[in-house]
Amino acid sequence: MEIKFILNGKQVTASVNADTVLLNLVRDKGCYSVKCGCESTNCGLCTVLVDGKPHLSCALLAARVDGREVTTLEGLQAEAEEFGEFLAREGAEQCGYCSPGFIMNVLAMAKELDNPTTEEIKEYLEGNLCRCTGYMGQLRAIQKYLKTKKGARE
Amino acid sequence: MKVVNQAIPKVDSKALVTGKPVYTDDIAPKDCLVVKVLRSPHAHALIKNIKTDTAMKVPGIECILTYEDCPDRRFTMAGQTYPEPSPYDRLILDKRVRFVGDAVAVIAGENEAAVLKAMKLIKVEYEVLEPLLDFRKAKDNEILVHPEDNWESLCPVGADNKRNLCASGVEGEGDVDKVLSECEYVIEETYHTKANQQAMMETFRTYTYMDAYGRLNIVSSTQVTFHVRRILATALDIPKSKVRVIKPRIGGGFGAKQTVVAEVYPALVTMKTGKAAKIIYTREESMIASSPRHEMELKVRLGADKDGIIKAIDVYTLSNTGAFGEHGPTTVGLSGHKSIPLYGRLEAFKFAYDVVYTNVMSAGAYRGYGATQGIFAVESAVNELAAKMGVDPVALREKNMVREGQIMPAYYGETAASCGLDRCMARAKEMMNWDEKYPVRDMGNGKVRSVGVAMAMQGSGISAVDTGAVEIKVNDDGFYSLLIGASDMGTGCDTILAQMAADCLDCSMDNIVVSGVDTDVSPYDCGSYASSTTYITGMAVVKTCELLKEKIMAKGAEYMDCPKEEVEFDGTKVFHLSSGKEITLKDIGNNVMCNNEEILSASAAHSSPVSPPPFMVGMAEVEVDKETGKVELLDYAAVVDCGTVINPALARIQTEGGLAQGIGMALYEDVVYDSAGRNFSNSFMQYKIPSRMDVGTIRVEFESSYEPTGPFGAKSIGEIVINTPAPAIAHAVARATGVQVRELPITAEKVYWGMNK
Ligand code: FES
Numbered sequence A: 001m002e003i004k005f006i007l008n009g010k011q012v013t014a015s016v017n018a019d020t021v022l023l024n025l026v027r028d029k030g031c032y033s034v035k036c037g038c039e040s041t042n043c044g045l046c047t048v049l050v051d052g053k054p055h056l057s058c059a060l061l062a063a064r065v066d067g068r069e070v071t072t073l074e075g076l077q078a079e080a081e082e083f084g085e086f087l088a089r090e091g092a093e094q095c096g097y098c099s100p101g102f103i104m105n106v107l108a109m110a111k112e113l114d115n116p117t118t119e120e121i122k123e124y125l126e127g128n129l130c131r132c133t134g135y136m137g138q139l140r141a142i143q144k145y146l147k148t149k150k151g152a153r154e
Numbered sequence B: 001m002k003v004v005n006q007a008i009p010k011v012d013s014k015a016l017v018t019g020k021p022v023y024t025d026d027i028a029p030k031d032c033l034v035v036k037v038l039r040s041p042h043a044h045a046l047i048k049n050i051k052t053d054t055a056m057k058v059p060g061i062e063c064i065l066t067y068e069d070c071p072d073r074r075f076t077m078a079g080q081t082y083p084e085p086s087p088y089d090r091l092i093l094d095k096r097v098r099f100v101g102d103a104v105a106v107i108a109g110e111n112e113a114a115v116l117k118a119m120k121l122i123k124v125e126y127e128v129l130e131p132l133l134d135f136r137k138a139k140d141n142e143i144l145v146h147p148e149d150n151w152e153s154l155c156p157v158g159a160d161n162k163r164n165l166c167a168s169g170v171e172g173e174g175d176v177d178k179v180l181s182e183c184e185y186v187i188e189e190t191y192h193t194k195a196n197q198q199a200m201m202e203t204f205r206t207y208t209y210m211d212a213y214g215r216l217n218i219v220s221s222t223q224v225t226f227h228v229r230r231i232l233a234t235a236l237d238i239p240k241s242k243v244r245v246i247k248p249r250i251g252g253g254f255g256a257k258q259t260v261v262a263e264v265y266p267a268l269v270t271m272k273t274g275k276a277a278k279i280i281y282t283r284e285e286s287m288i289a290s291s292p293r294h295e296m297e298l299k300v301r302l303g304a305d306k307d308g309i310i311k312a313i314d315v316y317t318l319s320n321t322g323a324f325g326e327h328g329p330t331t332v333g334l335s336g337h338k339s340i341p342l343y344g345r346l347e348a349f350k351f352a353y354d355v356v357y358t359n360v361m362s363a364g365a366y367r368g369y370g371a372t373q374g375i376f377a378v379e380s381a382v383n384e385l386a387a388k389m390g391v392d393p394v395a396l397r398e399k400n401m402v403r404e405g406q407i408m409p410a411y412y413g414e415t416a417a418s419c420g421l422d423r424c425m426a427r428a429k430e431m432m433n434w435d436e437k438y439p440v441r442d443m444g445n446g447k448v449r450s451v452g453v454a455m456a457m458q459g460s461g462i463s464a465v466d467t468g469a470v471e472i473k474v475n476d477d478g479f480y481s482l483l484i485g486a487s488d489m490g491t492g493c494d495t496i497l498a499q500m501a502a503d504c505l506d507c508s509m510d511n512i513v514v515s516g517v518d519t520d521v522s523p524y525d526c527g528s529y530a531s532s533t534t535y536i537t538g539m540a541v542v543k544t545c546e547l548l549k550e551k552i553m554a555k556g557a558e559y560m561d562c563p564k565e566e567v568e569f570d571g572t573k574v575f576h577l578s579s580g581k582e583i584t585l586k587d588i589g590n591n592v593m594c595n596n597e598e599i600l601s602a603s604a605a606h607s608s609p610v611s612p613p614p615f616m617v618g619m620a621e622v623e624v625d626k627e628t629g630k631v632e633l634l635d636y637a638a639v640v641d642c643g644t645v646i647n648p649a650l651a652r653i654q655t656e657g658g659l660a661q662g663i664g665m666a667l668y669e670d671v672v673y674d675s676a677g678r679n680f681s682n683s684f685m686q687y688k689i690p691s692r693m694d695v696g697t698i699r700v701e702f703e704s705s706y707e708p709t710g711p712f713g714a715k716s717i718g719e720i721v722i723n724t725p726a727p728a729i730a731h732a733v734a735r736a737t738g739v740q741v742r743e744l745p746i747t748a749e750k751v752y753w754g755m756n757k
């Protein structure tokens, strides 16, 4: 079937099968930042935004995004770079494979939660697995990033 | 020092955090054949017949390959230096299948749907055989996993396929039995560690194609780029000159990718069809047909005199290598070599082992590589000794631990030339507030808290084996290319080697470019494993820079017409003090591109006769629910002596990450089989790796010693970090509940039943 949707700000069309998942579609469309880590909705690596809300693209049928707006890290390069600098300063993009999905969720969280506590941050990001870093460096990066952003706003 | 010991962001960090297409599947040709493997449903069977004609009719199918299409030449997938200690026990596809998930046929087609459809239509007739599933019964069992005559062991490791033995041996010093019999306190216990998955986020993957020169090109997510070339040439029975291997960025390895798990399948397809092909393992395949940690059962006898001096340690390790022997003979060695030497006052030790074949998936290399298993056993036994004696386990260790300058008889007789273990213990004790927290604290709500401790060591490369080389070239305008054969697997060797080069050459990091590994271009390096890169390849960088500086000065002297003995180089210019002449590196770099007969580059290799151990101490604080047995890790404090820390941010992340993996091993992770040998732990649903809710707070500090044989005084960091959580957490749980869990993982059930025996 034919679907139309907005991918990173651009109107695109695609012909998809009933069982095509969004993950494969966006990769086919050149959004290689979107990774697959598990096929069982456990890892969060495939996180994209649909109408601004984080979704696991491995569990979302492509047909469902017809008429909607999909954003991957390719569409958030400036924000990714900004937060990414904090992450890189901690060395917490070790292999980097989990970073795009993780950053998608961090950016969504930064929009959604005001002044999150450590517990709130952990809970929000619970679905984002990382096998390399042990999570502490990611947390340090987030806290420094949020603090800097807050400082800039005040 | 300018950039060494600085937390420099990784040279590839920007690409990674912005999600650039830098991994294998991102850069594979879009039209390459999709390759998948049909896998055995039986743990042990002989293939009688494979019918592929119906499957071949599926539109888009290019080929279906079976054992009849593969060379009858056995090889090992273990990424080790030739001659490999791991036996040559595999074919790419074999008539005999040896575990549920073993490869039966390789299918290639235009798209995944066609390949999956064809896979279902292949008809295989099996003669099902009784599997050998209990590793305790494997030795000399009448069921043989490898009865074949062309099975071969290249090294004297005590292997015998007619006895299901992948390796066996015994070593020691002094009379253990006698010393133990004279000990006031003796602990004799058996510990059991399970197979664990590395579970790197990027599964195994490779693509292959033929190039314009008729050579097989392999682009693979691997830690052992050069070994892939040799192993694939052997497996495919083609000259090594016909193979080129390239490593792009890789999404984690932890040892998994020190085994050539997936490369052979697309390579076989490309060889047969001439077409580009790729394989991407599903998570399920990565869980059922990969290279997990060797399951081990360790019998420990440990004795101390009345003053608590540990006088003898006896370890017997039974290791389960599964269907194939990858890393079997070597991992087992570390279970003794990297546990017993932690104790410096022994009068006798003995270490014996058997490594057996069974009909479960082959084990492989996983961070810690046997040391993790041995340290769980020995450190647990020491904690049990402290309990038996009624003394503080920290004090007991302070009395017995290996100290700087001591000879370590159980560690190849090497001397601990750099050892800050005592300082690690002192600092960890402060961080954990040990004296206050050591007593068990009842929280009054059915929960109790307590702390546990463990020490660890590892090596830095494989002594007198591992070889690393780099080359540095001077280019136009005087920028440097640093060519590395070591395979950065995310942990940052491209960065730290560039840091070392920048310091040696007195320049900024910006003046050095680094690229990934290409066997056609990079100097030889055995690869990134055995905690070798910083220590071994780092030293190759130091040597190379020395050579290059000489050459730069000679060139500068030539251009300035000065005696080369009299010039100096400060990183940006060569100058002659007495005449005041100088020439910049930029000019030298540009000059050598015209009318020049000597290239301005240098290359050096390094290998080390010793493998200096990093040391560490880990302390865990847990809370146990007395009702349910549920264990929650609250806090983990770790102090590491890895020698000079080359990049504190990257070393810290490695440590925190390794600790989290160790916490997973201690509390959650377990590869479970049913009675027919089917693997239940085939997804992240079943095989739980820790999320950020499961690891408590992890705190890391460094207590550096200075290793005289290492670059800038550095030792290794990569593996040691996984070794302390299992024994430290088991200890904390034992303190809290009185239940010493000797079989990992430490589940609520085990604790509950232990309390309610
Ligand atoms: S791929 Fe793991 S959650 Fe989507």
Ligand code: FES
Residues within 6 Å of the ligand: A092, A093, A094, A095, A096, A097, A098, A099, A129, A130, A131, A132, A133, B201, B251, B252, B490
């Ligand atoms: S950095 Fe490798 S999985 Fe997170």
